[in-house]
Amino acid sequence: MKIQLLISIILIPFLSFCQEQIEWQNDLELEQLEANTKKKIWLKIIDDGMSHPVTVPVIIVRGKEPGPTLGLIAAIHGNELNGIKVIQEVVADIDENNFQGTLIAIPGINGISIPQHRRRYIDEEDLNRNFPGKEKGNRSQQYVFQINNKILTKLDYLIDMHTASFGRENSLYVRAAMNNDTINQMAKLQDADIILNSNGLPSTNEQISATRTMRAEAMLKGIPCITVEYGNPQVYQPEIIQRGKTGVENVLSWLNMIDQETVAVDLPIMCKKSYWIYVEEGGYLEIMVELKQQLKKGELIAIMRNPFGDILNKYYCPEDGIVIGKSSNPINMNGGRIIHLGIPID
Ligand SMILES: [Zn+2]
Structure with missing residues (x-):
């Protein structure tokens, strides 16, 4: 008895750090989730060359209805990591029993490039210039098609999370179409240094038929979207992550998804x-x-x-x-x- 007790005292701290079993799913299956759940899944996007599924981590918080669906998508460029930590910290603090609407949070959407410390996809393409993708297209086109289909179509609002690229540094800045009232508001809720007015939306028929960014794709679908640039590539920057968290929580609060006042932020340079x-x-x-x-x-x-x-x-x-x-x-x-x-x- 004493030995068993001793073993459990030694083992419990280790076991608490072990990975829980997280199930793989082909689709988000939001309708099947009960209210007041926080669920982690591995969402299958494509297969790799060993016939193994390539998955991305998704955390779904399903609150009470009615409520909007907000997407948080980090690291479509595989070396842009601060947004991943912003998502982890935001989700950790959400009480699913006191939540309205649905959060779809993806702490790392580029399942191929993130573990390889690469910005671009395996075929050297920029996934963020390949929307809407193609069902039967080349490698990056098929990956993007699945993101578009399985994730973007579910959203009412989107925060698209980036950083600078290798060899560069960024402030914390937002790219947003400021002439749209909803987007304007989402941008101003961020604890940003700078807001850059950037339309993002294709205007001519030629631009609409061309490939585009995830933000442009979201906006074409009528989903208000901001892109937030959180500092530097391939690092976690605690100060930037903290300010990023404030910005996301402000949007959750403004959408009445969490019961919390928005936090006043310093006015950015416009x-x-x-x-x-x-x-x-x-x-x-x-x-x-x-x-x-x-x-x-x-x-x-x-x-x-x-x-x-x-x-x-x-x-x-x-x-x-x-x-x-x-x-x-x-x-x-x-x-x-x-x-x-x-x-x-x-
Ligand atoms: Zn980026």
């Missing part, structure tokens, strides 16, 4: 447009400005040197703006990026 400034020769680049720094026209932003340290060029800010993102890699060839400059609304 930008009407943005563009990258690129280097015009190759060499070693030193960037003189910081993320979120507000710049005046003519201010020095970067110095390019050759490997011997001789100055090849100096770059100056072409107009008043703010640094949304910047390169973190000094080594650049022609066309390398310097800064992503946001132009504030007058």
Whole structure:
């Protein structure tokens, strides 16, 4: 008896960290979930070359009806991880017994690229430029088709979670079509440094028939969507994650899905447009400005040197703006990026 007690005292802490059995499903099957449940599933998207299913983690919180369905989708680019942690922390704090509507949270939608530390899909395609996908298309097209079909079609609202790409850093900023009242509100509830007005929606017939981002696809379906850029690639940044959590909880609260007041956030800098400034020769680049720094026209932003340290060029800010993102890699060839400059609304 004493030995059994001893064994259980030793084992219980270990067992509590063991993975529970999480079932695999072909579809989300929301209708079959009872009210007040929080359920984890592995959702099957495609098969790999061993005939094994490639799955993505989905956490569904099914509250009381009526209520909207909010989607949180992180890491369609496989190296963009802060959003994953934002989702985990938001979901951990949700009380499913006091929840209205449905949350579909996907902490890692690129099931192929995330474990490989890759931004792009296995065929070097950008999944986020391949919506709506094709049922019988190539590898990335089929993956995107399944995401579109199995997930996007279920949503009323979407927060699409990104970070900067390799070799770059981002502030915490939102891309949103600010002329849409609902989207405008979703954006302003984020604890962001900057909101960049970006329509995202294809306007001409030619653009509608072309491939597009997940945000554009959602908006074409009439699903209000914002893209949030949470800092840097392939890292967890606690401060950014905390602010990301505040933003998502504010949206849950604004949609009356959780019983909690929205938290007031600092007013972000509103930008009407943005563009990258690129280097015009190759060499070693030193960037003189910081993320979120507000710049005046003519201010020095970067110095390019050759490997011997001789100055090849100096770059100056072409107009008043703010640094949304910047390169973190000094080594650049022609066309390398310097800064992503946001132009504030007058
Ligand atoms: Zn991204």
